[in-house]
Amino acid sequence: MALFERDQLPSRSALARFLAALIQQVVEALHILFLEDGLSRPLCPDEQEAGLLDRQGQHWMVFDVDGTREAARQRAEPPTDDLPPPHRRLDGVCAPGYTGRKRGEVVSTRTTVSQAHSFQWLGSFGNRGNGRYREELRQACTSIEACLAAKHFPRERALLHLDGQYGTGAVLADVANFSFVTCGEDYAVLNQPEIQACLHLPADHSFARPESALVRQLYDARMWRWDRRECAAVWL
Missing domain, CATH: 1.10.287 (Helix Hairpins)
Known part of the structure; x- marks a missing residue:
């Protein structure tokens, strides 16, 4: 201070x-x-090491990387001589872009990263308009690496949870050094010959939740594990 x-x-x-x-x-x-x-x-005097245990008893640390956007409306002012020239404060932080289901003419985007178990905030990176989400994703990975180094936790057992904004092949190359779970933005990656060869074979595993009759089929294609219905990929 x-x-x-x-x-x-x-x-x-x-x-x-x-x-x-x-x-x-x-x-x-x-x-x-x-x-x-x-x-x-x-975070607290009696802090315990949080994480996720898989079926083999291995400890994983999960990080949430989420891309959010905030739309804003720029109201018009009456062009009269008794009023000063309009100065919009949102011009510095917003620009025209995809607003989704939100009302507004301009938008600002932000990428947030936090540890999923302890909700520890590791970073927030924002830009005008549609933003620079690939650059922000690389900044988020840098913050995650700093957290892993501070906790002396191996990178091989760090799991990134990404939203659909990062579900393209070009973006996934930026997080190839981590294990990650994400939703695919499109189905173009399913056209890869290795993926198609696996999809024509019986599923490697299937599971269903008690509250739903939907049965999900999992396919193991080299280093990709796919959920056909949810189009989720885990890089191992």
Whole structure:
């Protein structure tokens, strides 16, 4: 807090104005300092190592990487001489882009990364319009690697949970060093010869939930494991 010459955190609006006056390199350096400080000590005195145990008893640490977008409406102002020229505060953080089911003319995107079990926040990376989600995904992977190094946890047993925004082959290449689960954005990857050869064979495994009569079939295609109905892939 010595940076702000106060003993308490500033308000969100004051902090936003302070960060807006900094260049991107300084903001990234500040993010690294905050991340290192957060990982240097446990969340609580009796913190236990959270994670997921598979059927073989191996311990996995799961990270959520989620791409979100926020739409905003820029209302028109009457063009009269007694009013100053319009200055829209959203121009600096929003741009035209895909709004989905949200009402608005402009949109800002954000990629968030957190540890799924402890809800520990590891980073938030935003951009105007449709954003730069591949660049933000690489920044999220860097934060995850820092968390794994701080906890002395092997990368081979870190599992990334991605949403459908990252379900393309080009994006999946950025997380090839991790095990991950994601929903496919399209079905083009199913046209690969290795995948088609496996889909013509009997399923390697099938399972159903007690509350549903739907039976899911799993296929193991080299390094890809596919769920035909949900189009989910796990890189092992």
